[in-house]
Amino acid sequence: MTIPKIGLGTAPIVDVDWAGLVATALGLGYTHVDTAQMYDNEAAVGQGLRMSGHPDDVFLTTKIHQDRFRDGTALESAQTSVEKLGRVPDLMLVHWPPRGVETEAVIDTMLEVQAAGLTRSIGVSNFNRPQLRAAAAKAPIATNQVEFHVLIDQSALHEEARALGIPLTAYMPVARGKAFDPPEVGQIAARHGITPAQVVLRWIVQQGVIAIPLSTKVENLKANLAVLDLSLEPEDMDALTAVATRENTRFCSRPDWDPVWDAE
Numbered sequence: 196m197t198i199p200k201i202g203l204g205t206a207p208i209v210d211v212d213w214a215g216l217v218a219t220a221l222g223l224g225y226t227h228v229d230t231a232q233m234y235d236n237e238a239a240v241g242q243g244l245r246m247s248g249h250p251d252d253v254f255l256t257t258k259i260h261q262d263r264f265r266d267g268t269a270l271e272s273a274q275t276s277v278e279k280l281g282r283v284p285d286l287m288l289v290h291w292p293p294r295g296v297e298t299e300a301v302i303d304t305m306l307e308v309q310a311a312g313l314t315r316s317i318g319v320s321n322f323n324r325p326q327l328r329a330a331a332a333k334a335p336i337a338t339n340q341v342e343f344h345v346l347i348d349q350s351a352l353h354e355e356a357r358a359l360g361i362p363l364t365a366y367m368p369v370a371r372g373k374a375f376d377p378p379e380v381g382q383i384a385a386r387h388g389i390t391p392a393q394v395v396l397r398w399i400v401q402q403g404v405i406a407i408p409l410s411t412k413v414e415n416l417k418a419n420l421a422v423l424d425l426s427l428e429p430e431d432m433d434a435l436t437a438v439a440t441r442e443n444t445r446f447c448s449r450p451d452w453d454p455v456w457d458a459e
């Protein structure tokens with residue numbers, strides 16, 4: 196199953212009519228929507244899918260809260276997600292590596308969720324390299340969804356994922372706007388006559404990484420989808436990779452959830 200290279204993120208960082216936004220994005224040609232139990236908007240996302248008139252033609256991802264693997268309710272929670280969404284998702288992820296639960300046991304549970312018909316495929320999110328290797332040794336992993344943008348160096352994780360044949364999905368792909376700040380981004384945008392957002396998103400997808408930007412504005416939704424038709428030159432790609440190496444800043448971090456990010 197191929198995951199469309201651009202999806203709509205729905206993390207509730209802003210107060211939004213999620214059903215309306217999902218329906219709008221699908222009307223603009225989006226074919227991929229990302230949600231999570233934690234976002235508390237699965238029902239609204241499901242409503243948006245139905246409002247679009249073609250709820251099943253969309254690659255739909257949701258994520259099981261990591262605590263459900265600790266309290267033994269992952270399967271029931273997945274059932275609840277399916278009820279809220281109104282359809283079986285294409286992909287369910289483990290939202291963060293559950294503390295104190297072996298990766299093998301986590302993936303066994305995900306395989307039970309899949310066997311119960313509650314998702315078409317399984318994946319992970321925020322897994323470090325050893326956790327990703329352990330997961331891949333147990334089952335086909337459709338993606339590892341991680342923070343990935345032009346201000347963080349994810350080259351080691353990306354190399355590992357490539358070797359395992361697992362595509363990365365970039366969350367916070369525009370770093371909530373901070374990715375537009377480096378001067379190189381503006382220079383490349385000006386040279387190509389495109390926006391800074393398009394530069395940083397194109398840098399991601401041109402590396403074979405899936406990106407799920409959130410936007411509440413039609414103009415930005417359109418611009419983000421249009422990066423599929425753009426192209427950056429190798430020297431632009433290298434310049435942006437150098438920015439990521441230089442800046443190397445992680446914005447999404449929770450001390451009680453973070454794995455050892457750079458574990459080898």
Ligand SMILES: NC(=O)c1ccc[n+]([C@@H]2O[C@H](COP(=O)([O-])OP(=O)(O)OC[C@H]3O[C@@H](n4cnc5c(N)ncnc54)[C@H](OP(=O)(O)O)[C@@H]3O)[C@@H](O)[C@H]2O)c1
Pocket residue numbers: 203204205206207208229230290320321340341365366367368369370371372392393407408409410411412414415416418419447
């Ligand atoms: N797995 C995880 O642990 C995890 C963690 C964080 C996020 N995620 C997922 O990743 C998705 C994306 O991350 P995010 O929402 O945190 O951050 P993001 O997509 O990097 O940033 C969203 C912000 O960027 C702005 N933006 C988007 N496109 C733009 C454009 N073309 N021009 C100007 N501004 C633009 C949006 O403003 P406007 O509305 O004004 O366009 C919005 O405020 C989430 O929604 C969620 O689905 C997953």
